[in-house]
Amino acid sequence: MIEAETTYREILQKYPRDFDLLHQLGIVLGQQGNFTAAAAFVEHLSLCLLRAGDFLRGWEEHEWRWRTPKYRDLQPDVQAQSWLGSKPLEGKTILLHCEQGFGDTLQFCRYAKPVALLGATVTLEVQPPLLPLLENLDGTGYCKGNSTAIV
Numbered sequence: 001m002i003e004a005e006t007t008y009r010e011i012l013q014k015y016p017r018d019f020d021l022l023h024q025l026g027i028v029l030g031q032q033g034n035f036t037a038a039a040a041f042v043e044h045l046s047l048c049l050l051r052a053g054d055f056l057r058g059w060e061e062h063e064w065r066w067r068t069p070k071y072r073d074l075q076p077d078v079q080a081q082s083w084l085g086s087k088p089l090e091g092k093t094i095l096l097h098c099e100q101g102f103g104d105t106l107q108f109c110r111y112a113k114p115v116a117l118l119g120a121t122v123t124l125e126v127q128p129p130l131l132p133l134l135e136n137l138d139g140t141g142y143c144k145g146n147s148t149a150i151v
Contacts, residue, residue: 004028074099076125090119097125105130113139 008025015021026041026048035052039045044065049058063084065071076097083094094115098105105126112122116139124140134140 001028001032005032071099088119089115092119093121093123095123095125098127098130102127102130105134109134109137112137115139 005025005028008021008028012018012021012025022041026038029035029038029041030048030051035048039048044062046058046061046064049055049061052058063082066075076095080095083089083092096108096112096115109124109126112124116122122140124134124137126134
């Protein structure tokens with residue numbers, strides 16, 4: 001890892017504004033546990049904060065992804081507000097949707113039941129290959145696939 005950091009830093013001396021190089025250096029620094037330095041380089045400050053255990057700030061910063069070109073088109077096309085945990089869910093319907101990889105979907109689908117226990121009807125959106133695994137997930141009222149599957 002230290003060798004990778006050194007290599008990226010040397011290349012960045014020639015190309016100091018190369019976003020991809022800066023991003024990769026940030027990843028290497030994060031893998032080394034140097035989260036403060038990584039935050040200066042990584043596209044999403046939130047990932048560094050979350051890995052460092054600063055969950056409150058990490059999740060707040062994570063919401064900025066919707067303003068970037070990479071994620072703007074991944075936001076679900078629904079006429080509703082995002083639920084950030086501050087308002088009661090009793091009697092509401094909430095969409096828990098996938099936006100990244102299978103690992104993230106499997107990691108976060110565990111919140112379907114706790115959200116349902118708050119009084120919400122839960123719709124779970126997943127990638128099509130995960131649909132058979134998750135279509136009967138406890139706590140979900142509806143499951144299908146997204147542009148890809150929703151449960």
